[in-house]
Amino acid sequence: MELIHLRILLALKQHGTLSAAAEKLHLTQSALSHQIKNLEQRLGVTLWHKQGRLLVLTQAGRYLSEVAESVIETVDSAGRHLTLLAEGKTGKLAIGIDCHACYEWFRGILQPYLRAWPDLAIEVTSRYRFNSFEAIQSYKLDAVLTSDPVNNGMLRYQALFGFELVLIVAEQHRLAGRGSIVPADLGDETVLTYPVERDRLDMFRKVLQPAGIEPAGHIPVEETDIMLQLVAAGRGVCLLPEWLLADKYAKLGLTSLRFSGLPLTKTMYLACRHEDAELEYMQWLINHARTGIATTHE
Structure with a gap:
């Protein structure tokens, strides 16, 4: 069974006619009928029959349309989430704090950042204080606040203040x-x-x-x-x-x-992997940090 089959059944349930379902899916009526007939042959059941111009789903068709509703919703949600991930608008950001005093500063800018990115899961930890750079490279952390950079070419350091x-x-x-x-x-x-x-x-x-x-x-x-x-x-x-x-x-x-x-x-830096440096929520944090320190401590 393919995703197109589930989309067809869902469209038939929602629109009730072959022509409306075909238009919704940008298919010809013959192509849509052909897809359903192939699926019925593979499953060994009848999924729908006609009553005048209307299509009526059989018991098997109703069951499969309910499955389709759940699966399509999950797939579409995953697609939207992956698009946001690709655009750097959602995801998970695990930030390591490399120095004690960094906490005092970071607390002052955290709330505006949380409000600006409600769909971003944020974790702030000092668990990897003594090996934070290795933790970034092994994807246990996504970024680290530090004033003691290790310039080994593996990470990108962006100066904050x-x-x-x-x-x-x-x-x-x-x-x-x-x-x-x-x-x-x-x-x-x-x-x-x-x-x-x-x-x-x-x-x-x-x-x-x-x-x-x-x-x-x-x-x-x-x-x-x-x-x-x-x-x-x-x-x-x-x-x-x-x-x-x-x-x-x-x-x-x-x-x-x-x-x-x-x-x-000294200089405070945000260090991250090179491939994550241009993510929108990473750049927003950097810009917010730069303006935040200027506003708070001028």
Whole structure:
């Protein structure tokens, strides 16, 4: 049985005459009759008979037309879905978050994106934080937000925005009044970082280790909110993107400091497979992210 047979039976049920069904399917009446006769011979049943100008489905014809209704609806729905997939208007987008602070920024742009793409299934995860690039290549992820690109030619990186890392201290901290600081100033400090290896932490790999400085203490903290509250209470200092101090963290009584002669500028990227880079919902996310950061943190 072929799909055309099901479409013919459905058209006969809906329109009731051979001429109307043939017109609906863009077939001649003789071609339509020939298709049905062939199907009846293959199945060994009669599917319809005439009553004047009208066609009346037999019990077998009614049963098969009900099957046709369900199958055609499923096939047509699948066709529409595949068309949208090809146009990048629907599908599933699994986004990996490669850094803790990325979550804080991404939460600010997620709701408008969800509203703009109601048919797109979106998953946001940090499950592959330590192997996110391999996860994209193996199709476990579709994209990853990262500020530490791995330029191996396998992925396409699209820049979203630039930002600066600053040392965040309490307003009453001994360093708070300084115009600038140097890594040696942290030798007597407790540094607060996210709980990852030191070679992935900018506080160590870009500030302390190049200067040969070991801080007085090191406390891993999972949540950004908790980290900043600890800093505000004088329990340590931390290195975070400057934009995190804006808005809700201003009331905590925190201030930021820059290192003299040590620029800590980075770029946030969205990395994805080359074949997915031009998908409409991927490009929309990139453009929305670029305008969102400009609007929120100007």
